[in-house]
Amino acid sequence: MGKKSWIRVLIPIVSVLIALLIASIIIIWVGEGSFMERLQFLVTAYSEMIKGAFGSVSAFMNTIIKMSPLILTGLAVGFGFRAGVFNIGAEGQMAMGALTASIFAVNASALPMVIAIPMTIIVGMLAGAVWAGIAGFLKAKTGAHEVITTIMLNWIAYNITNWAVAGPFNSGGGTPKSPEIAESTKLPNVVSSQATFLSYGIFIAIAAAIIMYVILYRTSMGYEVKAVGFNPFASEYGGINVSKNIIITMAISGALAGLAGTLESIGLYYRFYGTLTSGKGFDGISIALIGQNNPFGIIAASLLIGGLRTGSNQMQFVGVPKHIVTIIQSIIIFLVAAERIVMTIMGWNKKKGGSK
Amino acid sequence: MNFLKAFFESFTNPTFYKLTLSAATPLLFASLGGMFSEKTGVVNIALEGIMLLGAFTGVVGAALFGSPWIGLILAMLVGIGAAALHAMASVNFQANQIVSATAIILLAQGVTGFLLEPVFGQPGSTPIYDKIPEVKLTFLKEGSFLHGMIGSLSPLIYVALVMVIVSWFIVYKTRLGLRIRAVGENPEAADTLGVSVYGIRWFGVLMSGLFASLGGAYLSVGELGQFSENMTNGKGFIALAAMILGNWTPKGALFACLLFGAAEALNEQLQSNPTLAISSSVKPLFNLIPFVITLIVVAGFVGLTRPPAASGTPYEKKG
Numbered sequence: 228m229g230k231k232s233w234i235r236v237l238i239p240i241v242s243v244l245i246a247l248l249i250a251s252i253i254i255i256w257v258g259e260g261s262f263m264e265r266l267q268f269l270v271t272a273y274s275e276m277i278k279g280a281f282g283s284v285s286a287f288m289n290t291i292i293k294m295s296p297l298i299l300t301g302l303a304v305g306f307g308f309r310a311g312v313f314n315i316g317a318e319g320q321m322a323m324g325a326l327t328a329s330i331f332a333v334n335a336s337a338l339p340m341v342i343a344i345p346m347t348i349i350v351g352m353l354a355g356a357v358w359a360g361i362a363g364f365l366k367a368k369t370g371a372h373e374v375i376t377t378i379m380l381n382w383i384a385y386n387i388t389n390w391a392v393a394g395p396f397n398s399g400g401g402t403p404k405s406p407e408i409a410e411s412t413k414l415p416n417v418v419s420s421q422a423t424f425l426s427y428g429i430f431i432a433i434a435a436a437i438i439m440y441v442i443l444y445r446t447s448m449g450y451e452v453k454a455v456g457f458n459p460f461a462s463e464y465g466g467i468n469v470s471k472n473i474i475i476t477m478a479i480s481g482a483l484a485g486l487a488g489t490l491e492s493i494g495l496y497y498r499f500y501g502t503l504t505s506g507k508g509f510d511g512i513s514i515a516l517i518g519q520n521n522p523f524g525i526i527a528a529s530l531l532i533g534g535l536r537t538g539s540n541q542m543q544f545v546g547v548p549k550h551i552v553t554i555i556q557s558i559i560i561f562l563v564a565a566e567r568i569v570m571t572i573m574g575w576n577k578k579k580g581g582s583k
Numbered sequence: 584m585n586f587l588k589a590f591f592e593s594f595t596n597p598t599f600y601k602l603t604l605s606a607a608t609p610l611l612f613a614s615l616g617g618m619f620s621e622k623t624g625v626v627n628i629a630l631e632g633i634m635l636l637g638a639f640t641g642v643v644g645a646a647l648f649g650s651p652w653i654g655l656i657l658a659m660l661v662g663i664g665a666a667a668l669h670a671m672a673s674v675n676f677q678a679n680q681i682v683s684a685t686a687i688i689l690l691a692q693g694v695t696g697f698l699l700e701p702v703f704g705q706p707g708s709t710p711i712y713d714k715i716p717e718v719k720l721t722f723l724k725e726g727s728f729l730h731g732m733i734g735s736l737s738p739l740i741y742v743a744l745v746m747v748i749v750s751w752f753i754v755y756k757t758r759l760g761l762r763i764r765a766v767g768e769n770p771e772a773a774d775t776l777g778v779s780v781y782g783i784r785w786f787g788v789l790m791s792g793l794f795a796s797l798g799g800a801y802l803s804v805g806e807l808g809q810f811s812e813n814m815t816n817g818k819g820f821i822a823l824a825a826m827i828l829g830n831w832t833p834k835g836a837l838f839a840c841l842l843f844g845a846a847e848a849l850n851e852q853l854q855s856n857p858t859l860a861i862s863s864s865v866k867p868l869f870n871l872i873p874f875v876i877t878l879i880v881v882a883g884f885v886g887l888t889r890p891p892a893a894s895g896t897p898y899e900k901k902g
Contacts (some may be wrong), residue, residue: 512682548696
């Protein structure tokens, strides 16, 4: 048992290392000149990336700012995985949460801050929950696979939010954006460095991870969620209402994604942008897998992906397209999914566990 | 009233039918591909990513070799290569098929985005290159309804339609097809009878890569002569929905894709209809129509159709 749980931690770490190795080969390949020059280029690229992510106080703050929504979308996807549903729609739920919360926040100037902020957060989480709940309801009632329904809901959300910020909820000016939210709904900042402000959002995200840990490991609800994810038929037989569980799981998952969007609006941009989500919902998939659906693993994985994302902007200046991060992520996901590849490479599967 | 008029104008316009055919074609290729994979028991939601790779490679071929046809061939090779990754993970290493496919979608987005600038010198989209020339039916009378509808179509549209028949023949009229269905329904039994479960599954997944990349290449070198970032826009998933609606049969996929194609064509026609004069800020509301229809269809029909029994379940070779 002890050895097996070590392997569970090591698989994502080895996957990350292999992905970085492959990315290095790609960077050497796109470089110019002799092999030594290309190697030099690789070192420059990676050191720029590290500098961009952790090299200064404001760089590190930027990484933490990137982390907050990623923790939440990672939790959203990870919670779904635990219950056996693949919520690939965190992106859309995040967008709907952010849009709804922003609409509320723009009109909440009459409320004092102690009421306005919690209410905005609740509104945003509810919107995310409802949006994901549609997919949960359809899966529970008709059997429609959540991967297809949540993808469709992503596109629908994308078009709804585009319409909203281009039309009725537009504040004029160049890029489509909403009006600024009311002062009383803006999440206070913890620290600031130059033009970078870090809001309390990161604490809310970490609190959400702790709450999820408690729910999953210390409550009967968490037990049911995991049971349904492990074997829905046995759970049904054991008296668990599987349909209800799927809908609730999706709603909680969506609420977490909605919270991610809400915090981006009230803690960072102070308005809704069409590009507010920009793939953070999809990043949640990699993060959940790297973190092995464990809330604390997810926080660690968010630091990694947040760092890669922040650092890649810097890397772009030396001529490595930031898409390299997407490639790295895809390789990690692939290897974590096909963990036996990693185990074969590392020679860990000499003797398989007696589970099957 | 205006709306009714606009609907009527769309349906009586031959362009609507031409658009339906051209919108249905990439879906049809991908849908047939998805069917092959699932018939052997492997879910392949990576269609979206493989289409994107196909679209990109098609233009790369057109740019490097000056011929969209070479682009098409390269696209097929890359599509098969990407599918091989999925096959390796989900057949040999019993990976979670949905997650492995998600990785391939992400890989396709990353690779195409990454290479766009080094290869073409500009981000976002490529310059416009030669596309595959359309087949002109000169015997149809200029200006007639039929001429407007099918007078000038991409040859890939005909290829897609022929592939419906070819796929049907392979799946239902050949020994290979019998094995495909056996492996997708009951791999243990097939294995016992000496059928290579892994071999058949590899074949199904590679077919899905071949077809999906054709669908993607149709979008770029078949229709526009250009690639732009993430140009597949969810079409791979709509193709999956069409496969479900079509009950995992080639003929069903054809009708489902025509339905989704018609929804897209109608959307385009309404948006450009002079009577409605839709302002650009409202257009996103029209763009969500195909997705809403797909959602309703998937939810409404999924219980009425039946996937291959072993679809999505990894199989571990005995002994």
